[in-house]
Amino acid sequence: MLSVLGVISAVTWLTVLTSQAQDQPAGGAGFKPxxxxxxxxxxxxxxxxxxxxxxxxxxxxxxxxxxxxxxxxxxxxxxxxxxxxxxxxxxxxxxxxxxxxxxxxxxxxxxxxxxxxxxxxxxxxxxxxxxxxx
Ligand code: HEC
CATH class of the missing domain: 1.20.120.10 (Cytochrome c/b562)
Structure with a gap:
């Protein structure tokens, strides 16, 4: 049970992280011209x-x-x-x-x-x- 929850929360976090990454400029938050x-x-x-x-x-x-x-x-x-x-x-x-x-x-x-x-x-x-x- 615990591991199923673990997998679900890991997937949720991955989704959150990747969707945030798409809002960043190509170089990420540390982009410098x-x-x-x-x-x-x-x-x-x-x-x-x-x-x-x-x-x-x-x-x-x-x-x-x-x-x-x-x-x-x-x-x-x-x-x-x-x-x-x-x-x-x-x-x-x-x-x-x-x-x-x-x-x-x-x-x-x-x-x-x-x-x-x-x-x-x-x-x-x-x-x-x-x-x-x-
Ligand atoms: C958000 C600010 C900003 C915008 C918008 C902007 N410029 Fe500039 N531009 C500057 C600054 C500041 C300088 C002075 C050069 C410097 O200090 O880097 C400059 C300088 C220039 C120069 C002189 C470059 C040199 O050799 O010193 C040209 C040509 C130029 N801009 C063209 C444009 C054109 C064409 C546009 C619009 C399509 C434009 N700029 C939009 C900020 C801007």
Missing amino acids: AAPREALMEWHEKAFNNARKAVSGKKAKDLAENAWLLSELANVNGFHGENDDYRNWAREVSTKAAELAAAGKEKQFDKAAEIVKGLNATCKSCHDVYKKRD
Whole structure:
């Protein structure tokens, strides 16, 4: 009887642990970005420009690829800031870029152009507060 209970509780705990693990970023709770933020930002710029070009050139595959790249870069950018506003703006870029990828996949280029405008504004919101002027 005791061992049956033991097995049941072990299975329950395993289920709880694995479901929690799926909510964590890939590197787990100790995730640390590998590249410096300047490098991450150069890639934000490249991916965003490529996505914009793909919108005007109506290139669905290029748009989806670059938008997903930007979405993931922004996801990592969230780990470069400790404040809530920083993390929220990074998350916003990630979410909007994922919407951009979806619009690309569905070849909705007018919708994509609107999302690009919103993205631009989010880059700027964070830069206004956190990017040092030379
Ligand atoms: C959550 C904050 C945040 C968001 C969102 C953000 N950036 Fe940045 N970005 C920064 C910070 C901070 C810097 C200043 C560089 C540094 O100190 O690391 C920067 C610098 C840059 C630079 C200059 C890089 C250099 O060589 O110094 C570029 C280009 C750039 N960002 C592009 C973008 C683009 C494009 C987006 C939107 C798609 C974006 N960023 C969104 C925080 C952000």
